[in-house]
Amino acid sequence: MSTKTFVIRHELPEDYRAVETLVRDSFWNVYRPGCSEHYVIHVLRNDPAFIPELDFVMEQDGRLIGQNMFMKTVIEADAGNAVDVLTMGPICIANDLKRQGYGKILLDYSLKEAAALGYGAVLFEGNIDFYSTCGFDYARKFGIRYHDLPEGADDSFFLCRELVPGYLAGVTGVYQTPQGYYVDDADVEAFDREFPPKQKLKLPGQLFQ
Numbered sequence: 158m159s160t161k162t163f164v165i166r167h168e169l170p171e172d173y174r175a176v177e178t179l180v181r182d183s184f185w186n187v188y189r190p191g192c193s194e195h196y197v198i199h200v201l202r203n204d205p206a207f208i209p210e211l212d213f214v215m216e217q218d219g220r221l222i223g224q225n226m227f228m229k230t231v232i233e234a235d236a237g238n239a240v241d242v243l244t245m246g247p248i249c250i251a252n253d254l255k256r257q258g259y260g261k262i263l264l265d266y267s268l269k270e271a272a273a274l275g276y277g278a279v280l281f282e283g284n285i286d287f288y289s290t291c292g293f294d295y296a297r298k299f300g301i302r303y304h305d306l307p308e309g310a311d312d313s314f315f316l317c318r319e320l321v322p323g324y325l326a327g328v329t330g331v332y333q334t335p336q337g338y339y340v341d342d343a344d345v346e347a348f349d350r351e352f353p354p355k356q357k358l359k360l361p362g363q364l365f366q
Contacts, residue, residue, distance in 0.1 A: 163217040163259070165266050168224065172214055173202070175221050181352060183249035189365040190357035194247040196340055196348040201228060204337035208243075211271055215250070215263050222251040223259055225267045227279070228337065232301055234330035243271060244335060245281045264291045268320065277324035280317045280332050293318045300329035 168176060181195035201207050206229040215223030225248040232240040245267075250260045268291065271279065280296055296303070296317035303315045315332070319325055359366050 163215055163222065163262075165213055165215050165263060167209070168212045168214045168226075172221060173199075176214060176224050178352065179221055179224060179251060180247050180249055181349075181355075182252060184247065185355055186358045186360055187363070189363055190359050191345075191349065191355070193340055193342075193345045194249075195352075196345045197338060198224075198226065198247050199348065200340060201226065201335075201337045204228065204335065206230060206335045206337060210274060211243075211267065213263065213267055213270075215259065217254075220251075222254055223263045224249060225263055227267070227271060227276075228335045230280075230333055230335045232280075232325075232328060232330045232332050234328055236328075236330075240325070240328055240330065241277070242332070243276050243279045245279055246283075260287070261290060264288075268292070268318070272320040275321075277321040278317060278319045280315070282314045283316050285313060285316060288316055288318075291318070296332065299325045301325070302329075302331045304331050304333050 177195040177199055180198055181192060184192035184194040186192070202212075208227050208229060211227035213225050214221050225245065227243045227245050230242060230244050232242055234240050248260070248264065250263070268279065280301060283293070285293065285295065293316040295313065296315045297312055299317050299319075301317060303312055306312055306315075317325070
């Protein structure tokens with residue numbers, strides 16, 4: 158996909174460090190002091206669940222300004238079978254271009270490509286205020302529960318979108334986050350030392366401190 162101002166294309170190996178830097182800058186001090194997302198994406202590229210055909214970057218005038226990626230995972234259905242689905246992210250847009258519509262364009266394009274490859278649904282953790290504009294709803298409305306979440310706990314972060322209408326009809330069960338997303342803090346710290354130093358701050362609203 159291209160316009161006069163940007164191009165969306167597949168990530169290439171020569172993009173890796175620039176993408177990791179973009180992700181680091183975008184997530185730094187957002188959910189915790191510092192961040193781990195740049196290491197997560199570094200690890201996920203070598204995970205068996207990673208989908209290279211759904212690994213995208215957004216480029217403007219030769220500068221990488223956005224990225225998104227998808228992973229294969231499953232819903233462990235109450236009926237005893239496993240239902241193949243996707244999860245997504247990290248996804249980000251450069252800090253100076255946020256809230257200008259680029260994220261929605263990138264996400265809409267990514268979801269269209271995932272649907273074209275035959276994938277049936279995407280589940281992930283996100284903010285409904287933004288992602289509802291791209292067709293996502295609370296996963297609970299589809300009968301899908303988040304793994305390890307106690308009954309009655311807040312699940313408003315857990316979102317779902319069917320790419321194939323009716324794909325989750327009649328399905329109830331537990332979504333499983335791919336193991337590649339779970340990284341060791343010591344490994345994150347070691348990887349982060351490869352980048353220019355940034356100040357870690359404890360800020361209001363962070364999920365982890």
